[in-house]
Amino acid sequence: MSDRGDRPASGTTPAAHAAERKGPDRDAGVLVIGLGRFGSAIASTLDRLGQDVLAVEQDARLVAQWAGRLPLVEADASNPEALEQLGAKEFGVAVVGVGTSIEASVLIAGNLVDLGTPQIWAKAISAEHGRILTRIGAHHVVFPEADAGARVAHLVSGKLLDYIEVEDGFTIVKMRPPKELQGFTLAQSNVRQRYGVTIVGVKSPGVDFVYATPETRVSANDLLICSGHADLLERFAARP
Structure with missing residues (x-):
């Protein structure tokens, strides 16, 4: 993790940033390529969380919009030489946020693969x-x-308040309790055996979240x- 006090100035040149990133302690940052809605949300959140992040954008309009708000380099990441000049191979993670141009997205991802980026x-x-992209x-x-879209469909079609699908159908949801659970402990309602789901935790109004136990009363x-x-x-x- 880098010292955020010496991070590159917005709009710095690729060569200057590459020079700044020399050293073994600068190899775990995140390179975010493309500052559309997706890329800018990732870059700004990582920056707010204190991560060593560098955004790369070719569009001068977006560069001007984010200048002074993010560590930023104006460069064409579909050009492998530009990526090498900004020190892309020293980042542990790269995010390709370019979506409107499939050709550019594929070229950038391929360049990162050639550079040996550990996580793309x-x-x-x-x-x-x-x-x-996978191939x-x-x-x-x-x-x-x-x-x-899939997440919102689950939310608007039923009683779910939040919905996160982890992998292979395994899902975590936030919901209101069905009436048959209200006033009973989890041991009494026997939810896992009856419905095949696990109540992980319970949030009561004005009380901190608690992990569920058989004695937890709903x-x-x-929630x-x-x-x-x-x-x-x-x-x-x-x-x-």
């Missing part, structure tokens, strides 16, 4: 785009629009954090 996250705008070596491919105003397969959670949440 890439945004995809279609299944075909995602397959190409050329991107380690993680994300579909922000599709994932957000009230009508509580439940539950885990399990998406289908089972949907059926459980649909109960009156």
Whole structure:
């Protein structure tokens, strides 16, 4: 992690930034390429969390918009020489936030693969785009629009207050308790055996979140954090 007091100034040249990044303690940062909605959200959040982050953007308009707000380099990341000049190979993680141009996205990801970047996250705008990114070596491919749409569909179609699908159908949700649980302990309601879901924790109004135990008693105003397969959670949440 770098000293944020000496981070590169916004709009610095690739060569100058490469010079600043020399040294073994500068090899775990995050390189975010593309400052559209997706990339800028990632870069600004990482920066706020104190991560060593460098944003790369080719569009002069976006560079001007983010200048002074993020560590930023104006460069064309589809050019492998530009990536080498800004010291891209010294970053532990790279995020390809370019989505509007599939060609540019694929070129940038391929350049990062050639540089041996340990972790490459890439945004995809279609299944075909995602397959190409995976085949050329991107380690993680994300579909922000599709994932957000699926999540919202689960929220608007039932009683779920929040929904996170982890992997292979395993899901974590926030929900109100069905009436049959209200006033009973988890041991009495026997949720896991009856419905195949696990109540991980309970949040009561004005009280800190607590991890659930068999003795945890559920009230009508509580919020439940539950885990399990998406289908089972949907059926459980649909109960009156």
